[in-house]
Amino acid sequence: MQLNLQREKPTCNCGVFGIYGSQNASLETYYGLHALQHRGQEACGIISKNISPKGNPHFSVHKGEGLVTEVFDDHDIFQKTLAGNAAIGHNRYSTTGAANSLKNIQPFSVNYRLGNLAVAHNGNLTNAKQIREELVNEGAIFQTTSDTEVILHLIARSRLDDQVDQITEAINKLEGAFSLVLMTDDKLIGARDSHAYRPLVIGKLNGSYIITSETCAFDILSAEFIREVEPGEIVVIDDDVLRTGEIKSFHISETTSINHCIFEYIYFSRPDSFIFGHNVDKMRRRLGKVLARNHPVYNEGDEKVIVISVPDSSNTTTLGYQTELEKLGVNCKLEIGLIRSHYIGRTFIQPGQANREIGVKIKFNTVKGVLEGRTVVLIDDSIVRGTTSKQLVKLIRDANPKSIHLRISSSPITHPCFYGMDFPSKEELIAHNFNSNIKDIAEYLGVDSLEYLTIDEMLEAVSEAGRDNFCHACFSGKYPTQVDLKFKKEIYEI
Ligand code: SF4
Numbered sequence: 001m002q003l004n005l006q007r008e009k010p011t012c013n014c015g016v017f018g019i020y021g022s023q024n025a026s027l028e029t030y031y032g033l034h035a036l037q038h039r040g041q042e043a044c045g046i047i048s049k050n051i052s053p054k055g056n057p058h059f060s061v062h063k064g065e066g067l068v069t070e071v072f073d074d075h076d077i078f079q080k081t082l083a084g085n086a087a088i089g090h091n092r093y094s095t096t097g098a099a100n101s102l103k104n105i106q107p108f109s110v111n112y113r114l115g116n117l118a119v120a121h122n123g124n125l126t127n128a129k130q131i132r133e134e135l136v137n138e139g140a141i142f143q144t145t146s147d148t149e150v151i152l153h154l155i156a157r158s159r160l161d162d163q164v165d166q167i168t169e170a171i172n173k174l175e176g177a178f179s180l181v182l183m184t185d186d187k188l189i190g191a192r193d194s195h196a197y198r199p200l201v202i203g204k205l206n207g208s209y210i211i212t213s214e215t216c217a218f219d220i221l222s223a224e225f226i227r228e229v230e231p232g233e234i235v236v237i238d239d240d241v242l243r244t245g246e247i248k249s250f251h252i253s254e255t256t257s258i259n260h261c262i263f264e265y266i267y268f269s270r271p272d273s274f275i276f277g278h279n280v281d282k283m284r285r286r287l288g289k290v291l292a293r294n295h296p297v298y299n300e301g302d303e304k305v306i307v308i309s310v311p312d313s314s315n316t317t318t319l320g321y322q323t324e325l326e327k328l329g330v331n332c333k334l335e336i337g338l339i340r341s342h343y344i345g346r347t348f349i350q351p352g353q354a355n356r357e358i359g360v361k362i363k364f365n366t367v368k369g370v371l372e373g374r375t376v377v378l379i380d381d382s383i384v385r386g387t388t389s390k391q392l393v394k395l396i397r398d399a400n401p402k403s404i405h406l407r408i409s410s411s412p413i414t415h416p417c418f419y420g421m422d423f424p425s426k427e428e429l430i431a432h433n434f435n436s437n438i439k440d441i442a443e444y445l446g447v448d449s450l451e452y453l454t455i456d457e458m459l460e461a462v463s464e465a466g467r468d469n470f471c472h473a474c475f476s477g478k479y480p481t482q483v484d485l486k487f488k489k490e491i492y493e494i
Pocket of ligand 1: 197260263264416417420421471472474475
């Protein structure tokens with residue numbers, strides 16, 4: 001059995017990257033995907049646009065399963081196979097479509113009436129199944145089981161004569177979450193759904209333009225951040241834009257409500273990125289601060305409370321928690337109590353091996369001297385199934401602390417996500433199984449105390465970005481758009 005501890009966190013999502021107007025387009029896309037590796041580790045791909053000796057534009061592709069460094073392990077590929085001045089790329093976790101199908105690795109491309117077209121998608125289309133059924137009834141033949149493929153079909157079947165008009169027409173038919181980069185023979189196009197669930201940002205690199213998921217992909221290239229793609233906006237980069245510097249922009253639909261995914265701030269985006277108008281680092285620290293204010297752990301007598309994070313995703317939140325706890329007058333210290341191995345890759349473990357404890361031990365170890373005899377506050381961003389948390393608590397318990405207090409910088413996850421984040425089924429969610437009874441969850445995990453942020457507290461923490469501008473459906477069950485709970489299963493089984 002292959003160990004995938006990432007799967008113990010909400011997964012899915014994907015990273016997208018597109019660049020136009022650079023002679024090193026595919027190599028820069030590779031670096032961009034490298035920076036976005038946290039958004040998808042199952043597979044990745046790059047499609048570049050080049051001009052053939054006969055003067056015709058053509059698309060070249062390289063995709064595979066694995067990390068960016070594994071799929072692109074031959075550097076000649078960028079000059080030989082993937083030459084050209086424009087490229088788009090994608091890192092994948094599967095949210096729809098069979099996870100192990102090579103055909104489902106993006107970007108997808110077609111050649112149709114108006115030329116070549118490629119797409120990379122982050123999000124989840126909630127009406128993909130209906131659109132697909134309609135198209136199949138009209139004779140369309142699908143190559144993949146991914147929701148994203150319907151976008152190419154809708155564009156290719158349009159009777160309009162301008163590609164941007166075709167893309168606009170197709171996007172107007174989509175429902176759900178999409179941050180897209182598309183590439184045609186002479187354009188790079190970015191599009192974001194009107195609720196703006198997922199991030200999408202525009203940058204500039206020595207005269208070329210980039211559209212990507214997070215600004216950390218600019219930093220690796222020393223590119224300049226220009227702005228975010230607005231909710232419901234389509235942006236077009238072509239040779240005119242390279243000359244004039246004026247990005248072409250269209251709005252696909254009126255924005256009725258903005259519903260950024262709050263999980264991007266809690267866990268998913270990198271803390272060094274700027275999304276939804278703010279630095280992720282700042283928002284994550286604020287989550288930690290609000291957690292400390294509302295759910296502090298006090299010291300007894302002269303003792304020092306030890307605050308540790310579940311690395312790496314909770315490091316920033318833990319900083320916020322500890323500084324705020326200190327401000328509350330608690331004698332406390334930030335410590336590194338858990339060491340995480342960064343080299344686990346796809347580790348093999350024996351089925352049924354000693355309670356799967358080996359799984360967590362491959363990834364984490366404790367610094368015993370830091371924990372022994374101490375009151376320990378363990379900060380984590382979320383609990384999904386609870387299996388890893390339980391093993392982690394046991395690992396810490398083996399270091400003989402005085403007590404363990406688990407603090408979670410989100411609310412209990414109780415509902416599925418329809419907008420691109422992949423949680424296990426309701427029956428596998430620990431909060432569902434214990435009816436969100438925090439005392440029972442604490443007992444199951446083996447901690448002395450457990451506290452989560454309430455939904456109000458989460459919204460208070462991100463309020464600088466607008467309390468009402470967030471989706472929190474997986475915690476509250478309040479979906480920003482009408483969804484059919486039965487449909488969830490079906491979109492995974494296209
Ligand atoms: S349901 Fe949860 S994970 Fe999905 S978009 Fe909303 S907040 Fe994000």
